[in-house]
Amino acid sequence: MPRTSIxxxxxxxxxxxxxxxxxxxxxxxxxxxxHEKLQGxxxxxxxxxxxxxxxxxxxxxxTRRINEILEEGxxxxxxxxxxxxxxxxxxxxxxxxxxxxxLRPKKRKKKTESPADGEASS
Numbered sequence: 001m002p003r004t005s006i007x008x009x010x011x012x013x014x015x016x017x018x019x020x021x022x023x024x025x026x027x028x029x030x031x032x033x034x035h036e037k038l039q040g041x042x043x044x045x046x047x048x049x050x051x052x053x054x055x056x057x058x059x060x061x062x063t064r065r066i067n068e069i070l071e072e073g074x075x076x077x078x079x080x081x082x083x084x085x086x087x088x089x090x091x092x093x094x095x096x097x098x099x100x101x102x103l104r105p106k107k108r109k110k111k112t113e114s115p116a117d118g119e120a121s122s
Contacts (some may be wrong), residue, residue, distance in 0.1 A: 013042045 025032035
């Protein structure tokens with residue numbers, strides 16, 4: 001059984017609530033109760049959809065602000081790290097305290113003879 005989209009369903013409810021009148025439900029109290037119930041659902045749906053749109057807009061604003069803060073914060077943190085490196089020196093082990101890797105000299109690999117080279121010269 002295929003599912004009906006929300007727009008089609010709400011459109012159907014809207015049409016029903018506007019086309020069913022007191023004349024239609026006059027001698028059928030059960031229809032009047034169902035009609036009023038459907039009107040309540042339609043009104044609540046519309047209010048919730050409006051609230052959802054409001055929250056979506058607020059979420060977009062919050063996301064935009066978060067991205068701005070992240071960008072500015074990254075720049076500020078980078079500047080602070082550079083300042084600490086200038087103050088202490090980029091090779092200072094004190095930088096580790098701030099979560100900054102100091103510049104360390106690279107270790108040189110020792111040259112070792114491979115066993116194949118050693119056998120060839122014998």
